[in-house]
Amino acid sequence: MISDDFQIGGRVKIFLDSQYWKSEGWFDGKVIRIDPYSEHRNFYWVELDQEVEPMFGKATRLVSILNPKHIKPIA
Secondary structure, three states: OOOOOOOOOOEEEEEEOOOOEOOOEEEEEEEEEEEEOOOOOEEEEEEEEEEEOEOOOOOEEEEEEOOHHHEEEOO
C-alpha cells in the first residue's frame, strides 16, 4: 500500500545529494505530479521554489524524487 503522506499541491522539502547535483541540500517546493512506481513507492514530481544545478545538464526547477528519505512535508 502506498503512503498518502504527500498530495498534489502539497508543500515539501526535498534533499539533493552531491552524487547527482551541484546544488546540494534541502530545497522547498510543491508536489505537482505523483506517478506510481511500485506497490509501495511513488515518484513525486516537485517544482522547486528556486533553480538547482544537476551534475550534467542545465539548471531546472522540476525534480522527481523516489527515495522517501529525501522528501518530507512542510508543516
